[in-house]
Amino acid sequence: MNEQNYSEFTGLELSPRKADYLKFILDKRGTVKTTEISSCLQVDPSTTSKTLTELATAGYLNHVLYRGVDLTEMGKAYAEFLVRRHRILSLLFTHYGFSTEEACAEVSRFEAFVSKDAVNKICNSMGHPMVGVCGEISHEKCIHEGHYH
Incomplete structure (x- = not known):
């Protein structure tokens, strides 16, 4: 799925855990640090980093250097x-x-x-x-x- 056709999603693209990440970041309304996500979702930091990389690669997140992640238009x-x-x-x-x-x-x-x-x-x-x-x-x-x- 790319940015051009994000309105075409089925709602079944993400695992329940990845969906939790997106909802958490949306709720924070801005750039969120990896450590905050790990702590609040009670996930090991290495697992959080791996999941965020996968979500960014799929087009849902932007990595903001030295700050964390935020949602792309598609992610939002x-x-x-x-x-x-x-x-x-x-x-x-x-x-x-x-x-x-x-x-x-x-x-x-x-x-x-x-x-x-x-x-x-x-x-x-x-x-x-x-x-x-x-x-x-x-x-x-x-x-x-x-x-x-």
């Missing part, structure tokens, strides 16, 4: 989708009797295996909710079959 779009996917799926689970905490925990177990197309269809069927149990839901990239509410 993908990370925003990851957050949106979690929030849509968690909200769906609360509609079926799960508490907020239960919904977040349950969705965290399987969300990496739910495609962007499936998330868009669920979002569409829910009327494009603006707020989920975990926060605001973005809809910039959520136009399915030309419908947007």
Whole structure:
């Protein structure tokens, strides 16, 4: 996947662990040091460096010399989708009797295996909710079959 076609991602490109890296960096809103990522995600520094290199090679991250990493445009779009996917799926689970905490925990177990197309269809069927149990839901990239509410 390259920068030109990042809107074409399926949502299934990354492992759950690599998705955690992108969400963490998005949450930090800027350049993040490798040591901070290792510490907060409780990952060995050598594993963190290897994973960040793989994400950078794939076009999701920029290495900022002596400072750490930040998201590329593609990485930011993908990370925003990851957050949106979690929030849509968690909200769906609360509609079926799960508490907020239960919904977040349950969705965290399987969300990496739910495609962007499936998330868009669920979002569409829910009327494009603006707020989920975990926060605001973005809809910039959520136009399915030309419908947007």
